[in-house]
Amino acid sequence: MQVIYLDILLIFNLYMNYLLLSFTAKITHQRFIFWRALFSAVLGSCSALIIIFPEMPVVISIFYKIITAIIICLVAFGKKNIFWSCCCFLGMSFLTAGAFMGVSMIGSTGMIQNNASYYLDISLLQLVIFTIIAYIILHIIQYLHDRSHKTNGIYHVIICYQNDTVTLNGLADTGNALVDFYTGKPVIICDKNLLGKMAKPKHSHPVPYMTVAGSGLLEVFQPDEILISPEQGKSKSVDALIGIGEQENQKAIFNPKLLYY
Numbered sequence: 001m002q003v004i005y006l007d008i009l010l011i012f013n014l015y016m017n018y019l020l021l022s023f024t025a026k027i028t029h030q031r032f033i034f035w036r037a038l039f040s041a042v043l044g045s046c047s048a049l050i051i052i053f054p055e056m057p058v059v060i061s062i063f064y065k066i067i068t069a070i071i072i073c074l075v076a077f078g079k080k081n082i083f084w085s086c087c088c089f090l091g092m093s094f095l096t097a098g099a100f101m102g103v104s105m106i107g108s109t110g111m112i113q114n115n116a117s118y119y120l121d122i123s124l125l126q127l128v129i130f131t132i133i134a135y136i137i138l139h140i141i142q143y144l145h146d147r148s149h150k151t152n153g154i155y156h157v158i159i160c161y162q163n164d165t166v167t168l169n170g171l172a173d174t175g176n177a178l179v180d181f182y183t184g185k186p187v188i189i190c191d192k193n194l195l196g197k198m199a200k201p202k203h204s205h206p207v208p209y210m211t212v213a214g215s216g217l218l219e220v221f222q223p224d225e226i227l228i229s230p231e232q233g234k235s236k237s238v239d240a241l242i243g244i245g246e247q248e249n250q251k252a253i254f255n256p257k258l259l260y261y
Contacts, residue, residue, distance in 0.1 A: 004052060004112060004119050010045050012120065012127075016096065017044035019131065021076050023138050024088045030077050031239075033184035040076035044068065051117035061116035066090070099130070157188060157252035158227040158235070159242060164198045170228060172256040180207050180220055180241050187220055187243040188254040195244060207243065218243045228258060 018041035025032035047068045056064075066086075073085040097118050112119040155170030168190060178187040187207065201221035209218050220241040229235040238258045 006049075006052075009048060009051070009119050013048040014041050014045040015127070017041035017072065019134070020089055020092050020096065021072070023092055023134070024073070024085055025077070026138060027088050028077075028081060028085055030081065030085065031179075031184045031186070033076075037076050040072045043075060044072045048117045048119075050115045051112065051119055053115060056115050065093075065116040069093070096134075154231040155254075156229045157190070157254065158225075158229060159190070159195075159198070159223050159252075160225040160227075161201070161221075161223040162199050166195060166198050168194050168252040169250070171251040171253045172259065173253050174256060176253045176255050178207065178209055178218070178243065183222075183241070185222075186240045186255050186258060187218070188226065188240050188252055188258075189218070189243040189245050190252045191246060191250050192244045193246075194250060194252075195242075204244075209243075218245055220244070228254065 018037060021037045021040060022032060024030070025037075047064075050064065069086050069090050070082070073082055073089055077085050097113075153172075155172060157168045157170040159166045159168070176187075176189060178189065179185065180187055182205065204219050204221035206217035207220050209216060220243045223242055226238050226240055226242070227235040228238055236259065238254075240254070240258060
């Protein structure tokens with residue numbers, strides 16, 4: 001009978017839950033906030049302790065797994081798109097379990113399964129190799145998924161702050177990967193001259209950025225509302241910050257992922 005070491009069980013599940021949450025955020029294009037994801041991964045790690053309890057009926061085990069996934073995703077991402085987040089998280093959890101089961105069958109590593117939870121006494125090298133392979137597969141899937149969304153249309157970015165509303169020409173650019181460190185929100189970069197008539201933000205803070213032209217600090221603030229309006233179709237309200245910069249093309253530059261958050 002294989003022995004379960006609680007420290008390995010908790011640390012391994014903490015790592016895997018954090019990794020799966022990272023994958024879920026990438027696939028569903030949701031913001032990945034470190035402290036929320038870490039706390040969620042800790043909860044998921046503690047839930048794995050059910051493996052040491054007597055075996056429960058399969059239906060109850062699956063129900064426990066689903067409820068746990070809902071709680072984990074709620075803590076990590078909030079209520080928005082919770083169904084899609086849970087489906088992705090659960091799907092990748094089962095795929096990961098299948099992958100580790102395959103590793104245990106072809107190698108000397110043993111795997112324990114009980115109450116829809118898994119324990120694998122895996123070496124650090126095997127874990128690193130698995131992580132690298134998983135990230136490569138994930139990026140391929142994400143690349144194919146993102147290519148299916150057309151982002152080369154004409155857009156308008158509507159910014160509402162206090163009693164002022166400004167409409168700017170928008171540019172969907174994957175090169176704008178700027179994210180605010182404090183809130184985890186993406187930043188839409190706007191020319192300060194185009195925001196001239198808008199009231200000066202009362203609360204703003206600098207965010208470091210780096211481009212091929214150099215690096216520096218960009219002042220960002222949270223407006224009351226941001227809408228991205230395509231030439232054809234409905235306007236979409238997005239949860240982002242506005243960065244005040246100097247853009248040569250005089251457009252509001254946003255990451256196209258905002259269109260399908």
